[in-house]
Amino acid sequence: MSESKKWKKINKSVKERPKVQEYKNWKELSPIPISLPIDGNIGTTGDWRTFRPIIKEGCNKCGICWMYCPEGVIKRKEDGTFEIDLRYCKGCGICAKECPTNNIEMVRESDIKDG
Amino acid sequence: MVEAQEDFVQKRETIIIKGNEAAAYAAKSARVQVISAYPITPQTTVVEKLSEFVDNGEMPGTQYIKVESEHSVFASVIGASKAGTRTFTATSGQGIFYAHEMIHWAAGARLPIVVAIASRGPAPPWNIWADFTDVLSQRDTGWMSAFCATHQEIYDEILMSYKVCEDHDILLPKFVAYGGFILSHTSKPVIIEDQDLVDSFLPSLPSEEGWPHIWMDPKRPMMFGNLIMPSSFYLEFRLKIQNAFIRVKEKIKKVTKEFEKIFGRNYGNGLVQEYKMNNVDVGVIIYGDLALQMEQAVDELRDQGYKVGMVKLRHFRPFPTEDIIEVAKKVKLLGVIDRATAFGSQTGGPVSCEVKTALHETQETAKVLPIINGLGGREVTLEQQKNQLKALIKFNETGEIPKDTIHGTLWDGLLEVE
Secondary structure, eight states, X not given: OOOOOGGGGGSSOTTTSOSSOOOSSGGGSOSSOEEOOOTTTTOOGXXXXXXXXXXXXXXXXXXXXXXXXXXXXXXXXXXXXXXXOTTTOXXXXXXXXXXXXXXXXXXXXXXXXXX | OOOOOTTOOOOOXXXXXXXXXXXXXXXXXXXXXXXXXXXXXXXXXHHHHHHHHHHTTOSTTOEEEEOSSHHHHHHHHHHHHHTTOOEEEEEOHHHHHHTHHHHHHHHHTTOOOEXXXXXXXXXXXXXXXXXXXXXXXXXXXXXXXXXOSSHHHHHHXXXXXXXXXXXXXTOOOEEEEEETTTTTTSEEEEEEOXXXXXXXHSOOOOOTTOOSSOOOOTTSOOEESOOOOTTSTHHHHHHHHHHHHHHHHHHHHHHHHHHHHHHOOOBTBSSEEEESOXXXXXXXXXXXXXXXXXXXXXXXXXXXXXXXXXEEEOEEEXXXXXXXXXXXXXXXXXXEEESSOOTTSSSSOHHHHHHHHHHTTOSSOOEEEEEEOOGGGOOOOHHHHHHHHHHHHHHHHHOOOOTTEETTEEETTOOOOO
């Protein structure tokens, strides 16, 4: 009833653990199903977005959107203005709702002609 | 929070304590790190005693969590165990049923949690007295289950359980069950072992790395409790639990031997414990506290010249199939005595069903007579047990089916009101 001990390598630091978990059969499995997070493990979540937040002219750089963003995808640039990382923004709209000057607009993705 | 007394060290001593206190002392000796507590009769005094220990500073570093239900009791020990700690709790009857969902979660996550069960009859009719239906009804959850016959065995079995469960090739949770009130609330001398000796017997507490398969560490993030699609490895993870149960039989035998070597107390091969099973015609398989009294019944009948013997079943999960087959070869008739019910099954008794299943494909094996007695704490006297043995002997010799055998099972001790 010998089972592979391959899985025992998973309890390591992030650097040492295998980059991809590949199991060929049940003998190689760890005792329980787990996922080890890796950057972009499930793709860039920007694909999920239906509405895109667009910061309009007139932003007063208050930073409320940056604080409220649940995904941490709003970045403060050196000049104090904000930029949204559209690779990961899911389009939840919290930034637009919280913006005290109503300077963030949610625009349907299909209405945007991307360059 | 009370300041822990770092200098407190348990010395070997014999004290007169209740069965529940023996369970609490075992948890203390095992240096459990997290205890979750919710009261339920007849278990309550286990966690009460533990709260005393923690309050007195006798359990340095132990977290004692008071929660609002048995469901939360198991949820919190599961969380604590996932984080890589040795955990303990105790419950009974309805409490187990309420926690049933979490009981599956603990086994599916392969967490080595040990839980003391002061068994009681399920309601309705409302009942708080000895009956193993509560723990036996958790048969298919993936938890091991052991029965204790004496106060000392409660203490010893909990210690052995941690050693078995925490083995990295096993990683399974375990119930340690004993009859409510009969053991939980009666007092007997119990040897509490020297802390250093217990420390040398048990595996060291989990390191900061946690268990090898599950851990909580922001520096090594992992996700568990994932969804598995039908096309992925669900079937395979279930197979791995079953395989662990096959492996654990050897581990239990090894640990029981090691325990005997260090502490000097014998529990058979760990799975079963035979008593006077040489030169026998009729044997009984029995578990829990009634096994202790049955030894006396066997002694008395042996003195009268009857060839009887008994086997104490120590583990229900894993079920000792191989040992039962061997036992059945030694006798012509095997009585299997349940203090629990499995309604709608072949015999009505959970253990007698298992025994019949184990013997199913065995040639030249014993005939089995299922017996159910003592449900809901009904007293089973020494006289009654001697009569059970005599009825079995008579059945074996003359073929006379014992009175009160209903649909093939002897329901012993049915009331007759005049």
